[in-house]
Amino acid sequence: xxxxxxxxxxxxxxxxxxxxxxxxxxxxxxxxxxxxxxxxxxxxxxxxxxxxxxxxxxxxxxxxxxxxxxxxxxxxxxxxxxxxxxxxxxxxxxxxxxxxxxxxxxxxxxxxxxxxxxxxxxxxxxxxxxxxxxxxxxxxxxxxxxxxxxxxxxxxxxxxxxxxxxxxxxxxxxxxxxxxxxxxxxxxxxxxxxxxxxxxxxxxxxxxxxxxxxxxxxxxxxxxxxxxxxxxxxxxxxxxxxxxxxxxxxxxxxxxxxxxxxxxxxxxxxxxxxxxxxxxxxxxxxxxxxxxxxxxxxxxxxxxxxxxxxxxxxxxxxxxxxxxxxxxxxxxxxxxxxxxxxxxxxx
Amino acid sequence: xxxxxxxxxxxxxxxxxxxxxxxxxxxxxxxxxxxxxxxxxxxxxxxxxxxxxxxxxxxxxxxxxxxxxxxxxxxxxxxxxxxxxxxxxxxxxxxxxxxxxxxxxxxxxxxxxxxxxxxxxxxxxxxxxxxxxxxxxxxxxxxxxxxxxxxxxxxxxxxxxxxxxxxxxxxxxxxxxxxxxxxxxxxxxxxxxxxxxxxxxxxxxxxxxxxxxxxxxxxxxxxxxxxxxxxxxxxxxxxxxxxxxxxxxxxxxxxxxxxxxxxxxxxxxxxxxxxxxxxxxxxxxxxxxxxxxxxxxxxxxxxxxxx
Amino acid sequence: xxxxxxxxxxxxxxxxxxxxxxxxxxxxxxxxxxxxxxxxxxxxxxxxxxxxxxxxxxxxxxxxxxxxxxxxxxxxxxxxxxxxxxxxxxxxxxxxxxxxxxxxxxxxxxxxxxxxxxxxxxxxxxxxxxxxxxxxxxxxxxxxxxxxxxxxxxxxxxxxxxxxxxxxxxxxxxxxxxxxxxxxxxxxxxxxxxxxxxxxxxxxxxxxxxxxxxxxxxxxxxxxxxxxxxxxxxxxxxxxxxxxxxxxxxxxxxxxxxxxxxxxxxxxxxxxxxxxxxxxxxxxxxxxxxxxxxxxxxxxxxxxxxxxxxxxxxxxxxxxxxxxxxxx
Numbered sequence: 012x013x014x015x016x017x018x019x020x021x022x023x024x025x026x027x028x029x030x031x032x033x034x035x036x037x038x039x040x041x042x043x044x045x046x047x048x049x050x051x052x053x054x055x056x057x058x059x060x061x062x063x064x065x066x067x068x069x070x071x072x073x074x075x076x077x078x079x080x081x082x083x084x085x086x087x088x089x090x091x092x093x094x095x096x097x098x099x100x101x102x103x104x105x106x107x108x109x110x111x112x113x114x115x116x117x118x119x120x121x122x123x124x125x126x127x128x129x130x131x132x133x134x135x136x137x138x139x140x141x142x143x144x145x146x147x148x149x150x151x152x153x154x155x156x157x158x159x160x161x162x163x164x165x166x167x168x169x170x171x172x173x174x175x176x177x178x179x180x181x182x183x184x185x186x187x188x189x190x191x192x193x194x195x196x197x198x199x200x201x202x203x204x205x206x207x208x209x210x211x212x213x214x215x216x217x218x219x220x221x222x223x224x225x226x227x228x229x230x231x232x233x234x235x236x237x238x239x240x241x242x243x244x245x246x247x248x249x250x251x252x253x254x255x256x257x258x259x260x261x262x263x264x265x266x267x268x269x270x271x272x273x274x275x276x277x278x279x280x281x282x283x284x285x286x287x288x289x290x291x292x293x294x295x296x297x298x299x300x301x302x303x304x305x306x307x308x309x310x311x312x313x314x315x316x317x318x319x320x321x322x323x324x325x326x327x328x329x330x331x332x333x334x335x336x337x338x339x340x341x342x343x344x345x346x347x348x349x350x351x352x353x354x355x356x357x358x
Numbered sequence: 359x360x361x362x363x364x365x366x367x368x369x370x371x372x373x374x375x376x377x378x379x380x381x382x383x384x385x386x387x388x389x390x391x392x393x394x395x396x397x398x399x400x401x402x403x404x405x406x407x408x409x410x411x412x413x414x415x416x417x418x419x420x421x422x423x424x425x426x427x428x429x430x431x432x433x434x435x436x437x438x439x440x441x442x443x444x445x446x447x448x449x450x451x452x453x454x455x456x457x458x459x460x461x462x463x464x465x466x467x468x469x470x471x472x473x474x475x476x477x478x479x480x481x482x483x484x485x486x487x488x489x490x491x492x493x494x495x496x497x498x499x500x501x502x503x504x505x506x507x508x509x510x511x512x513x514x515x516x517x518x519x520x521x522x523x524x525x526x527x528x529x530x531x532x533x534x535x536x537x538x539x540x541x542x543x544x545x546x547x548x549x550x551x552x553x554x555x556x557x558x559x560x561x562x563x564x565x566x567x568x569x570x571x572x573x574x575x576x577x578x579x580x581x582x583x584x585x586x587x588x589x590x591x592x593x594x595x596x597x598x599x600x601x602x603x604x605x606x607x608x609x610x611x612x613x614x615x616x617x618x619x620x621x622x623x624x625x626x627x628x629x630x631x632x633x634x635x636x637x638x639x640x641x642x643x644x645x646x647x648x649x650x651x652x653x654x655x656x657x658x659x660x661x662x663x664x665x
Numbered sequence: 666x667x668x669x670x671x672x673x674x675x676x677x678x679x680x681x682x683x684x685x686x687x688x689x690x691x692x693x694x695x696x697x698x699x700x701x702x703x704x705x706x707x708x709x710x711x712x713x714x715x716x717x718x719x720x721x722x723x724x725x726x727x728x729x730x731x732x733x734x735x736x737x738x739x740x741x742x743x744x745x746x747x748x749x750x751x752x753x754x755x756x757x758x759x760x761x762x763x764x765x766x767x768x769x770x771x772x773x774x775x776x777x778x779x780x781x782x783x784x785x786x787x788x789x790x791x792x793x794x795x796x797x798x799x800x801x802x803x804x805x806x807x808x809x810x811x812x813x814x815x816x817x818x819x820x821x822x823x824x825x826x827x828x829x830x831x832x833x834x835x836x837x838x839x840x841x842x843x844x845x846x847x848x849x850x851x852x853x854x855x856x857x858x859x860x861x862x863x864x865x866x867x868x869x870x871x872x873x874x875x876x877x878x879x880x881x882x883x884x885x886x887x888x889x890x891x892x893x894x895x896x897x898x899x900x901x902x903x904x905x906x907x908x909x910x911x912x913x914x915x916x917x918x919x920x921x922x923x924x925x926x927x928x929x930x931x932x933x934x935x936x937x938x939x940x941x942x943x944x945x946x947x948x949x950x951x952x953x954x955x956x957x958x959x960x961x962x963x964x965x966x967x968x969x970x971x972x973x974x975x976x977x978x979x980x981x982x983x984x985x986x987x988x989x990x991x992x993x
Contacts, residue, residue, distance in 0.1 A: 069568055071560075073479045094573075102571035109569075114562040118661055119584040129570040164660040180570065376813030389829040390836035495919070495971035497926045499945055500964035507952050518953075600818055607927060611949075621821075625828055625931055637825050641817040648816075 014086070015042035015346050016220050017066070017105075017188055022080035024058075024065050027073070033291040034078070035061045037244040040320065042346035043188065043237075048214065048221040050235035050252070052228065052267075054288055058244040059224045063190050066222075067101050084188075103133040106181035110193040112173035116165040123161030126180045133184045148179040152209060171202035175209070182213060189214075190222045195230070207234055228271060232256065236350045240264050243289050243299035246320055250327035251349025260329035262306050298332065306333040320345055359653070366649045377641045378426050385634045386422045391415065392630040396435055409435075413631060431635050436627040441635040444620060449602050451521070452609065452616030455532055456601040459539040464594060466540065467547030468586070472578055474548070475555035486548065493545020502611045505538045519613040535612045539605060547593075554589045558582045588659050595651040599643035686908075686984040696980030702973035706771055713772035722769045722939055725760035726751050732758055732951075735958050755958035757944075758951060766939040767962045773940040774970070777855055777925055778918040784860030785917065786910055789867030794906075796868070797875025798898055807868070815865045823924055827858035827933040850937035855928055859921050867913045871906050878902050908985035915978035919971045926967065941967050 024036040035058040043049045051059045064070050066082050068089065082089040089100065101107075109115045117125060126145035130136065136144065142161065149157035152175040165173055174194060181189060191210065195203035211234060214221050223234060231238055231252065238255045240248040240263065248261040259265050266284040286303035289295055295302050301313040310332065318330040321340035326347040331337065385392075393409040401409075410416040414425060414432035425431070431441045474486045510518030516534040558564070559582055567577045602617055609619040617636070624632035655662045690696050712718075726733075726749070733756040737748065751762035796807035814822070831854050834843040846853045878884065879902065887897050922941070928934035929942030936943075944963035952960055 067569055069565060098571045098573055100571075101569055107569040109562060109566060111562055115566045117563040117567070117581050117584065119587075119659065120581075121660075128567075128572065132571045166661045177566070180566075372809055373812050373816055376809060377816055380813060380817065384825060384829055388833070390832050394836055395832045491975055492968070492972060495968055495975055497923050497942075497945070497964060497967045497971075499926050499930055499942075500960070500967070503945070503949060503952060503960065504964075507957075511953060606820075606824075607930060610930070621824070622931060625824065625933070628832075633825060633828060637817060637821055640821055644816050644818065 013044065013348065015083075015348075016045045016047075016085060017043040017222070018081075018083040018344070018346065019062070019066070020081040020083065020344065022062065022065060022082065023078040024061055024070060024075060025078045026075045028292075030292060034294075035244050035291050036065065038080070039241070039244075039246050040080075040345050041239045041246060041249055042344070043220050043222055044346075044348045045187070045220055046214070046218045047236045047348065047350065048211075048223055048234055049237045049239065050231045051222060051224045051239050051241060052226065052231055053241035054226055056288055056291070057241040059241050060192055062241070063107065063192050063222065063224055066190065067105060067107055068097055069107075099133070102129050102181075102186070103184045104186055105188045105190065106184070106186035107190040107192065108174070108177045108181050108194050111197050112170055112177055113197070115177060116173060118165055121162050121164055122168070122176050126161075126176070126183055129180050130183050144183060145179070148183040149176065151182070151213070152176075152179045153205075154179070170198050171206065174198060174202075174206055178206075178209065178213075182217075182219075185217065186219065188220045188222065190224070192224045193226070194223075196225070196227075203230075210234070228267060237347050239345070240267075243294060244291065245299060245317075245330065246328075246345070247300065247331070248329045249320065249345040249347070250324075251347055252351050254324075254327050254349070258324075258327075260323055260327065260334050261300075261331050262304050262333070263300050266303075266305075298330075300331075306331070362656075363649065363653060366652055370645055370649065373645060374642070375427075377638065377645070378423065381426055381634060381638045381641075382423045384637075385630060386415070386419060389630070392628070396628045396630070426634075426638060432631040434624070434629050434632045436623060436629040436632070441632055444632070445617065445635075445639070448615060448617045448620050451614060452602060452618060454528065455535050455539065455608070455614060455616065456605075458532075459536045459543075460594075460598075460601060462536070463540045463543050463547065464590075466544060467551050468583075468590070470544075470548045471551035471555050472583070475552050475559055476574065476578055478556065478559075487552065490545040490548040490552075493541070494549065495545075496542075498542050498605075499607050499611070501542050502538050502607060505534065505541070506611065509534055509537075519611065521612075521614050531612075531614070535608050535614060538612075539608055542605075550593065551586070551590070554586055555582060558585045561585070588655070591651060591654055591658055595647050595654065598647050599640050602640065602643060686981070689984040690980055693980060695976060696984075699973040699976040699980065702969065703977060706970050706973075707775065709768050710771040710775035713769050718765065718769055718772075721751070721762065721765040723761060726756055726762050731760055732756055732956050733760070734956075735763075754962045757947070757959050758956075763944075763959050763962050766944060767941070767966050769939055770941040770944060770963065770966060773852070773935060773938060774922050774925070774967075776852060777859070777921055777940075780852075780856040781860040781863070781921050782914050782917060784856065785863040786867060786914065788861070789864035789913075790871055790903075790906070790910060792864065793868040793871030794875055794898055794903065797872040798879055798894070798902065800876075804872075807872075811865045811868050814862065819862060820924065820927065822862045823858045823928070824931060824933065826862060827854050827928055827931075830854045830857055831933055851935045855925055855934055858928070858933075859924055863917060863920070866917075867909070870909050870913070874906050874909060875902055878905055908981075912978055912981045912985065915974050915981055919974045919978075922967055922971060 019039055019041050022036060022039045023034060025032050025034050035056075037058075039058070039062055041049070041051070051062065053059050061070065061075075065077055066084075066089065068077075070076070077090055080090075084100070084105065089097065092100070116122065123142060123145055126148060127138065127141040130141040130144050131138070134141070134144070146157045146161055149160060154160055154172065154175050160168075160172075165176070168176065178194075189210075194210070195206050198206065207230065210221060210223075213219065223230070225231060235252045237251050238249070239246050240255075240261065242263050248255070248259065248264050255264065256268075259268060263284070266282075269282045270284060272281055284303055285305075289299060289302070295314070297312075297314040297316055298304070298307075298318055301307050304313065307313045312332050316332070318332050318337065319342050320328045320330045321334075321337060322343045322345075323329045323334045323337065323340050326349060328343075328345045334340070389395075391406075391410070392413050392415060393406045396413075397406060397409055407416065412432060413435065414430070415422065417425070433440055434444055437444060470486060474483050477483055506518050509515050517531055519531075521531050522528050559578075564577050564581055567581050568574070572581070606618040606622055608614070609616045610622050613619075620632060621636050623629070624636070690700065733752065735755040736752045751764055754763040754767065757763055757766065792807050792811070796804045830842075831851075833840070834846045834854070837843055842853065884897060884901065887901055892901075925934055925940060926942035926945055929940060929946045934940065934942055941963040944959055948956070948960040948963070951957075
């Protein structure tokens with residue numbers, strides 16, 4: 012197995028609020044390999060966006076800060092880099108696209124100006140050439156008549172178009188890793204499919220890695236190679252996509268699968284996971300999922316001790332005391348180079 | 359574009375008429391006979407009638423209304439001169455103080471606002487914000503008098519008051535009023551623009567720019583500033599008409615023969631034509647500036663179209 | 666199945682908006698301080714209504730009826746020293762106590778604030794409610810009205826109004842206005858000039874709020890129950906605009922006190938009694954002679970109350986409008 016492109020080791024992020032310190036990300040470890048699509052899944056508020064922003068060190072610095080851990084990109088710890096060098100990484104080695112295409116583009120500059128800005132930051136080209144690169148980038152993402160579109164303002168474009176522009180902007184400098192934070196959540200379903208397919212194509216063409224953040228298991232099934240499931244600031248399960256869907260080990264993941272409505276299955280109510288996501292200001296002690304967990308039968312260990320992410324099966328990590336023989340499993344760094352099978356993922 | 363401007367002018371007509379109506383109401387209906395006010399109690403009816411003729415109040419009321427509408431103002435009773443001439447003579451003096459003050463003040467306000475917003479939560483932020491609130495709580499007259507006393511009377515860096523026609527001498531006299539004017543207005547602006555900048559700094563497009571690799575300071579001066587211009591426009595263009603009037607207090611205290619000083623004179627001397635003229639013309643200028651602002655919006659904010 | 670632990674923050678009995686706002690207000694040290702400061706001013710103002718004050722502000726302290734710098738003690742002719750509060754802020758050009766006069770100024774300032782707010786808030790609120798609620802030609806008319814009034818720079822309009830009102834009093838010296846004016850030392854001039862001109866801001870805000878409210882479900886429900894317009898307007902919509910009124914009250918008061926200084930400077934303000942503006946105006950020329958205490962006392966009095974009211978207004982805005990909790 013080659014070395015991972017990006018490796019998070021025990022990343023912990025804190026926010027100092029007027030009501031005390033909250034930690035939306037705690038001891039998060041995962042890896043992304045070259046050419047791999049890793050999906051980071053979880054409900055709203057579980058810390059996935061904060062994790063992504065911390066990779067690029069874009070957490071607003073009062074009130075937030077990284078408390079500990081490492082972000083290793085091609086072996087270098089990004090957290091140790093001086094800001095000047097970090098800026099060279101952003102947009103060039105690692106690019107990021109965001110959820111709300113409506114507001115993620117500056118309304119007073121044309122789309123072309125914004126892409127050119129990215130280009131000129133990282134490539135030493137004259138303006139005219141930069142515009143040509145921008146035009147090509149827009150063509151690559153499937154925008155028709157890119158020459159004309161370059162000079163349009165964002166408010167004149169549809170949501171799907173804007174997201175394509177964001178992707179064009181992000182990819183204009185050929186990054187090795189693209190972090191996509193819920194890129195399709197704000198879009199119509201049909202556009203969603205188009206954008207995801209576009210990302211897949213571009214990824215194959217360029218051998219780029221993608222960290223795909225989403226709360227939609229369907230998207231995961233169709234696009235991911237490896238999956239990390241997050242709950243309440245922690246990674247609770249991490250493995251290849253086939254493994255995850257075949258045999259989920261963590262009760263939260265199981266709950267997510269059970270909650271998905273399925274065609275052709277008779278039933279009356281959707282099965283929801285009982286309870287609600289905990290407020291980061293008041294995380295429960297021990298395992299953060301234990302108040303809602305069907306496996307917990309009054310076990311003291313669940314409320315008392317937070318389970319670490321252990322390799323409970325080959326290349327399959329989970330954090331739950333109730334996995335068979337959990338305490339004996341090794342605590343190894345979660346890295347898996349798995350790829351999805353060419354065939355359809357079984358459910 | 360011309361059609362747009364024309365349409366805006368057309369839409370302003372009701373308000374224009376409203377302004378004429380308010381001016382008329384205030385000075386021709388509610389106000390007591392200006393002749394009587396001006397002349398005091400002990401004049402004969404014939405003398406009063408002569409004064410009324412001079413002031414243009416011997417015509418029927420509806421005529422007075424149309425006079426305002428057609429810019430027919432009586433001559434100043436104090437100066438015995440056409441109000442327009444007075445305006446032409448005095449307005450440039452006011453502008454000489456207000457225009458530099460306006461631009462320097464705006465620049466400082468924006469610079470401070472950007473600085474402070476980017477360092478939010480630090481001591482610098484708290485300090486500047488506190489000073490701003492103090493600045494806008496100080497009564498202007500106290501500020502001006504204090505500055506006169508400190509810089510004019512005590513340190514003697516500048517003349518306490520006065521004016522001169524020659525350019526370089528005028529600079530000498532203008533310096534302190536300009537500085538005082540800037541300090542008086544700084545607090546309000548810094549606070550207002552700070553809020554505006556803070557809103558923009560937390561916008562999504564700033565996050566996108568940072569993710570592309572744009573530096574913190576650069577995002578401030580290109581991305582944020584570009585969006586901040588819109589509220590700046592709203593806030594400042596409408597205050598432009600006041601540049602003509604100058605600051606009444608400032609001009610009086612520093613003895614600058616500007617338009618504002620003229621108003622004070624007019625009030626003391628019961629010179630109603632001048633008071634009426636100033637109120638009316640300033641309001642019209644304000645209305646004009648609103649239209650100018652609308653047009654400028656279309657240039658500054660690409661989301662606004664010429665509709 | 667295990668007991669579901671509800672991790673949401675435990676709430677006590679649900680609090681009314683007023684209660685919540687109050688607790689937020691007193692929670693912050695800054696706003697609490699401003700509240701206390703304003704309270705002190707109000708206390709001083711109320712005390713100044715006592716009859717003994719009338720004498721205190723006119724009575725010359727020192728024998729020679731002239732200036733004296735601030736002093737802790739006062740030496741009487743026979744050489745004995747006594748602590749004399751009247752001298753703490755010095756004596757003005759007629760030997761009168763600056764301390765008592767500044768205190769009296771508080772009463773005037775309070776009167777101005779309250780009376781002016783009464784007028785401007787009444788006009789602004791009523792017009793805003795009507796415009797927002799009825800829409801149509803009523804709205805058009807009121808919008809035209811406030812657009813017109815707001816086209817005239819406020820200070821200019823205030824001055825013009827004060828000018829006219831004062832003239833009305835001098836010319837028609839027998840009228841009601843003149844006699845009330847004479848008795849109250851020019852107060853009606855100031856209050857009317859400020860109150861009749863400053864309603865536009867409030868009108869706009871309330872109109873905007875009412876427009877938002879009138880389409881909400883509770884209004885539709887009230888109509889469905891058969892409630893008539895006036896009742897809906899006053900019992901249901903008006904209370905939802907109180908927060909705007911309260912904030913405006915606090916912030917506008919500052920403007921009124923400051924505007925009074927301008928009016929005093931122009932000779933259009935309070936005439937017989939010592940208002941802060943008048944004290945500053947009186948003390949202009951003294952400054953060049955090195956007499957700073959009257960000027961300083963009045964200026965600082967205005968500065969502190971303006972500071973407190975501004976801070977309070979901001980705090981009220983934060984406390985009463987939860988949507989603004991993102992940006993400070």
